[in-house]
Amino acid sequence: MRALPVLSTASLAVVLACNPSGSGSPGKADGEACSTAAECRSGLCFRAPGAAAAACASSEPAAAGECPPPGAQIITAGPAIDAPQPTSCQTPVRAPATNAGDIAFIDLGEAKVGDTLRFTLPSGTTSFSIVSQAVATPTVPGGTRPPSTIAFQSFSIPNSVVPTSVVHVPTGTQYYSDTEALPRIGPYLDATSVLAYYGGLSPISGAFTVPNTSKALDVALTAGELPSGEWSFVVNDFAFECLSVQGCFAPAGSNTSAYHVQVLVEQRPFTSTGALDVEVYLATSPASELRTASAAASDPQFQRWARSYASYLAKAGICVRNVTVHDLPSWVVGGTGYAPNGLLDVSGGGQGTPPGCDDLSQLFTLGLAQNRAVHLFMADALVAQTLGGFTVLGVDGSIPGPSGVPGTINGGAVVGVTGFLGGERTAGACSAGGAPNVVVCGTDALALVSAHETGHWLGLYHTTEFDGTLFDPLTDTASCPCLQCAPFALRSRCAERNPTGQPTFMLGSYCTGQRPRCGGARNLMFWLFDDRFAIGDTSRQQGDVMRRNPAVR
């Protein structure tokens, strides 16, 4: 289990910048031989398919195909989702999408926490994802249903599933351990130099994708592939780890929890572009602008949303191809449904009490379109009764999303559309042509929010978290540490110095510098949508992570 950050209060006067950038520094020019990105002026050392060795390059080649970003979106009304209203919490174990045959699935079956599982990556593999799903009634001998939560010190924490001891067997290289502490730079955790990172909470089901850090990207891009041959990992969750952590209370059965495990193996070559399908599900009321899939597909503002959304993802080399809209069963927006009249309570944030049984998680189980895609839900509005009424712009079920295995409790992202779609602060703002304008056109703002949640689905973390103490695992995104970047008058409240008090929130205006320090407000994955600065930028490494997700083709 990753320890909660314990921030040093000593020696804070000299704090090195996080995310020291490898790019922009002196180094080899494009075309010169290299063995690591740090040698290259461009920050990219890349071995092209068929090449004898790696060479510095400014980017990977574009994918051969008919979908150059941003592409022309094909918007259609797809089949309605047909499912009876369940009478109890659903935590299904899902099979691979029926149209996902163009990617290799290795079904490892059921296993218990602590079991070591093995799989083999063929030559040419460029990413893999381990998808673990809790089994309610296990068939594996001695297996039990995983507990919902654990108690650590005074906190109740969802029992997140995450593999550990992920090892490339022939070389003995450990790619990930969930029990080893991350390196630090000053008071800050630094995940850029490890081979894999897992920073979210994903109880009951979760996906784990390699590569998703600068270090892993460098290793894979320099070799042109991930190491082939046998890999192993240990089936694991927080409850199992809890058994060996002081101060942690593990419920009964924590050493026998059973999960169904699948591995998705991606062999698409490294390219600078890729295509993405989006499955949209409508949890909207009959009075909504998007009351039905057919109404949405022909709605000019929905079409504008799709264009703007595609324009943001195009910055990461992603071409949004098919946008398929689905009606959900009418009971979803009924009085006892998950989103009564289109108002979705996101208090659980996908975790809920018990985890997986909140409205948001249960709604995601209806994301059943059989496609290796991003599954994006649209409700009229997101509300948060247990958060004092405070709502957010969007929520993603897990980082990364379980691409290729639709319909799990973490298998969706959601945005609230009412008041944004078609909303104009100046007349005609949403009918104007040209680039999206998030300040005056709500449709464009909604598109940026949707692209941000899609970024999470495709594996991206916030470049800087709200309190300026936690950053993404990539070296070419700017970070914005509170102690270095907040106004002087607010630094005494920075979480580095004041870890238990109300922190200084890192506003966009504090983070407008150039990388590597005090920047990020313009990035798609900044924690805040500060519309003075937000333009949805992405870095090369962010694009690499996103395009390695199995949802991208």
Place this chain on the structure above:
Amino acid sequence: MAALLLAVLAAAAPVAPAASPEVRANVSALLNAFDRPVTPEAFAQLGPEGEAALAEVALSNDFAPRRARALEVLSVLKTPRAEEVHRAVAASGDAHWLVRRAAVLGLGRLLPAERAASELAPFLERDREPAVRAAAAEALAARAPAQACGVVRAQAARELAGNAARFRSALGACDRAGGARQ
């Protein structure tokens, strides 16, 4: 309409500091958290200028979800001008239903039970928007169940079948509170 509301409130309100451009911008940003709720304390740290900026957003032509969120913050913090801002928005006929819904819910937080019962009943019984009527029911059931659950149940019975789902939360709260039955 927004400018008129601001002018009326400026004339009637106790003297409050105007928000500086910086505070105004920071409030606007904090209302826009992508996927992590920003706590009321974060806004409280901005002081009276923060309240002024929140009121400006609530009364502005900003996107409806942001105006609604500004009202929520004002009502949770119970700032000095919160009630009048909520009252103005709730009575503003051209405001988006999402904004007026937030105003009615906020009034439920701000008003004492007796006044909530009398002042929110018109929204419950006569507002043109089902979502606002349902918000009034929800606010009344939470704030003044003893005084108002009777009218909440009566209104729920009058609603068209298509609106029944909206009143489920209020009716449930009334049942839990054991409020008056008609």
